[in-house]
Ligand SMILES: NC(=O)C1=CN([C@@H]2O[C@H](COP(=O)(O)OP(=O)(O)OC[C@H]3O[C@@H](n4cnc5c(N)ncnc54)[C@H](O)[C@@H]3O)[C@@H](O)[C@H]2O)C=CC1
Ligand SMILES: Cc1cc2nc3c(=O)[nH]c(=O)nc-3n(C[C@H](O)[C@H](O)[C@H](O)COP(=O)(O)O)c2cc1C
Ligand code: SF4
């Protein structure tokens with residue numbers, strides 16, 4: 001299953017590349033754009049990134065595997081991230097994590113059979129004063145209670 | 158009380174409001190002076206880095222070579238991943254133009270034409286907000302080539318956002334540079350320091366978001382004004398983050414040197430249920446924890462916290478009440494550092510793993526008093542023996558929690574049965 005960037009995405013990558021003196025530096029923006037287009041990063045995706053930027057595929061692999069936000073397996077339509085680090089833990093973060101696991105019936109990095117939800121236990125998200133918190137894809141939900149979490153999950157279509 | 162980086166002006170994140178309130182006047186003033194003049198003023202102001210290590214900003218800027226053929230760079234560190242820290246996002250949201258103004262003044266002072274603002278990947282909303290502010294600044298001629306016209310000066314600089322992707326280590330300045338270069342985020346051995354060999358081998362300065370945002374007021378109101386605010390050896394204000402068991406968690410901008418008890422009880426409304434405090438981490442999870450019964454008289458500035466046996470770090474105060482299970486807290490913190498270790502140094506990579514394993518064993522009810530000594534010993538063997546400060550950051554919570562709360566941790570382990578010979 002070969003992967004090719006859309007015309008528009010090729011243009012976006014070129015815009016990013018111009019910001020750096022070397023092509024290699026555009027690898028992170030390129031991986032983000034690829035993940036937007038393909039949902040997750042496969043071997044074919046990495047080959048295309050390497051080709052477009054003129055870098056080694058092994059360098060792309062090295063970067064993809066270093067960061068937690070680059071996914072090499074599909075995630076759900078709604079990727080739920082629950083923080084359990086100290087400030088959230090002190091305000092019920094683990095209870096929220098248990099609640100989310102139980103409600104959706106999956107464990108860390110698991111995806112529900114219908115592909116709608118995946119969950120991840122994450123480190124501090126920079127919302128400690130508004131704990132406990134979760135993120136759904138790119139959106140933060142803060143100052144949570146068990147009821148609010150239930151509401152949020154139920155509202156996701 | 159003067160607020161320097163988060164003034165109480167509504168809608169300051171709109172360009173017209175920012176301009177109406179003296180926006181970019183500091184930059185105009187800076188461009189009428191020499192770069193060395195600017196560095197001198199920042200030095201005299203006493204501004205110290207707000208990223209955690211509190212290194213003199215003016216001194217760091219002065220390390221940049223004056224004459225070189227290589228391009229020079231400024232990196233603004235917005236990776237903000239230290240547990241307990243959530244302050245830089247306030248600047249992105251409420252005062253982005255003061256950050257941009259600080260960037261152009263800093264670039265002018267150190268002779269950099271390109272600046273990269275590294276923002277942690279999870280901050281999607283704040284990245285969009287900053288990008289909007291940057292686009293507006295370009296449009297209005299406060300960034301890019303149009304600067305030459307706007308300020309009537311033979312200088313301009315570009316500012317680009319580089320989005321992180323979920324790696325705490327990338328906040329470490331040399332790892333940050335490797336990350337921008339498109340490599341895996343491994344810290345570099347220092348020396349050489351970034352001013353000698355930074356991005357792509359070129360002279361680079363890295364400063365935290367809050368540090369840079371302090372620069373325009375220092376230029377417009379004067380270094381003397383700044384130097385008189387707060388603690389003499391650590392002047393200015395800090396964006397204190399306070400979280401955990403308090404009634405009013407949040408970020409509060411206050412002068413350095415305020416009493417920790419004032420911050421907890423007066424500003425953050427005290428502890429829910431009026432419970433006693435068992436433990437406070439004063440500067441983000443990397444800083445040594447303090448006993449709740451030893452908080453009297455502790456002041457929130459670099460020198461005072463050092464004397465009290467901790468450090469200011471990012472000013473991220475985490476409050477734990479009397480019912481907190483410190484073992485679980487320490488286990489969680491240790492798991493974090495083990496998870497985030499980049500793996501380059503054996504003491505850090507293996508040491509954080511051991512500490513987590515031992516703490517897990519204790520948590521399962523199979524620990525002994527000797528394990529507590531072992532934990533402290535492992536921590537002491539990591540300290541100072543690593544390429545970057547994450548090693549220390551992982552070692553200090555273990556060492557100091559156990560040393561300072563030995564009585565509590567003894568309760569979590571099985572008593573050693575001593576068989577008399
Ligand atoms: N804001 C956040 O989210 C986080 C902050 N931190 C903080 O990071 C701190 C440790 O950071 P490091 O960069 O390892 O501290 P460091 O003390 O090694 O360096 C601090 C700054 O001073 C400069 N510097 C130090 N000595 C120098 C010299 N001799 N010559 C030239 N420049 C010199 C460094 O280049 C750096 O910019 C901790 O205090 C911690 O609070 C840690 C994790 C996350
Ligand atoms: C593991 C680790 C993570 C760090 N993360 C950050 C960070 O997210 N933001 C930051 O400003 N500094 C961070 N630092 C400190 C930087 O290395 C550096 O000292 C700082 O960005 C310099 O800016 P300043 O002098 O303006 O504080 C980190 C240090 C270490 C060891
Ligand atoms: S101390 Fe830890 S995080 Fe830092 S370079 Fe060594 S292994 Fe990596």
Ligand code: FES
Nearest residue numbers: 083088125127128
């Ligand atoms: S500890 Fe959860 S957001 Fe910081």
